[in-house]
Amino acid sequence: MKLTAQNLHGVIVAIVTPFQANHDVDLAGAKQLTRFLIDAGVHGIMTTGGNGEFPHMLREEKQAVTAAIVEEAAGAIPIIAGTAAAGTREAVLLGQDAQAVGADGTVVTAPYYFQVSEDALFVHYQTIAAEVDLPMVLYNNPLYTGNEITPSLIDRLAGEPNVIGLKQSNADFGMLMENIRMNGDKIAVLTGIDSQFYAALAAGAKGIFSTAACVIPREMVAIYDLVQAGNFEEARQLQLKLQVLNRYLEYDPGYVGPCKAALRMLGLPAGPVRGPLPEVTPDEEAGVRSGLAALRLLA
Numbered sequence: 001m002k003l004t005a006q007n008l009h010g011v012i013v014a015i016v017t018p019f020q021a022n023h024d025v026d027l028a029g030a031k032q033l034t035r036f037l038i039d040a041g042v043h044g045i046m047t048t049g050g051n052g053e054f055p056h057m058l059r060e061e062k063q064a065v066t067a068a069i070v071e072e073a074a075g076a077i078p079i080i081a082g083t084a085a086a087g088t089r090e091a092v093l094l095g096q097d098a099q100a101v102g103a104d105g106t107v108v109t110a111p112y113y114f115q116v117s118e119d120a121l122f123v124h125y126q127t128i129a130a131e132v133d134l135p136m137v138l139y140n141n142p143l144y145t146g147n148e149i150t151p152s153l154i155d156r157l158a159g160e161p162n163v164i165g166l167k168q169s170n171a172d173f174g175m176l177m178e179n180i181r182m183n184g185d186k187i188a189v190l191t192g193i194d195s196q197f198y199a200a201l202a203a204g205a206k207g208i209f210s211t212a213a214c215v216i217p218r219e220m221v222a223i224y225d226l227v228q229a230g231n232f233e234e235a236r237q238l239q240l241k242l243q244v245l246n247r248y249l250e251y252d253p254g255y256v257g258p259c260k261a262a263l264r265m266l267g268l269p270a271g272p273v274r275g276p277l278p279e280v281t282p283d284e285e286a287g288v289r290s291g292l293a294a295l296r297l298l299a
Contacts, residue, residue: 003078003105003135005164008188009206010043011220012080013213014051016260017065019271025061029269031072036268038076040217043207045069046107049082050144051211051256056274062094067101080137084109088124095132105135107167110147118153129162137165141192151178158186167192167209173199180204194246198239201227211249215262216242216295245291258288265292
């Protein structure tokens with residue numbers, strides 16, 4: 001089924017890239033983790049995003065990881081490849097790589113390092129949409145990129161071919177609301193912040209691109225299902241319950257190390273992070289372990 005603004009919804013996992021002890025990509029581990037997530041009922045997987053450590057991966061590694069996950073999924077759920085790059089040409093090439101191995105769509109952050117104008121951002125995305133024949137999700141994460149994809153820019157891009165959605169990772173909840181107001185009838189608006197999941201759904205978001213769902217997929221899917229069934233108070237209570245872990249999987253102390261630490265504690269493939277990202281400190285590891293224990297996820 002072709003990925004569209006109408007069927008992009010639910011819990012889309014921002015999957016880690018498992019590495020071996022020597023920091024080589026662990027493709028078998030990526031497949032094992034994919035199977036775990038599909039069996040848990042998630043609605044899609046995003047490969048090679050921030051949680052997948054894309055800035056520290058080679059182009060051929062990104063394609064190999066996406067190919068392995070596509071192969072394991074075998075059409076059960078959509079696989080959406082992270083194809084962010086600082087330059088337009090590289091983003092196009094990464095998108096074409098994803099298309100070549102059967103990805104169902106792409107997720108593209110704003111360019112990073114150089115700050116550019118809204119018109120330059122428009123041309124960047126317009127070019128990618130024209131040259132990569134896959135549905136594209138815009139990814140607004142200004143804390144990391146330094147470039148904001150404003151609601152007005154999203155409004156301009158929503159009419160472009162292949163632009164079907166938005167992953168909104170600006171912590172300003174009002175910005176999410178404005179995007180839903182302005183563009184929610186044109187594209188699928190999803191949050192990228194785990195602690196905002198319930199609130200975003202209640203406000204009309206279609207779902208989440210989630211780091212936490214890499215570790216607690218069933219619980220995140222349960223929040224989505226509860227809201228869809230109209231059980232808002234039960235969903236709110238579950239969101240609060242999960243916060244004991246989610247607080248370690250956002251911006252402080254940095255989400256990749258804690259996410260991989262949690263997966264290792266659960267016996268799932270993860271491996272180390274690639275430098276210069278830091279591993280969790282002993283205190284941080286203890287916090288992650290306490291969160292998993294509070295959710296009764298550890299033996």
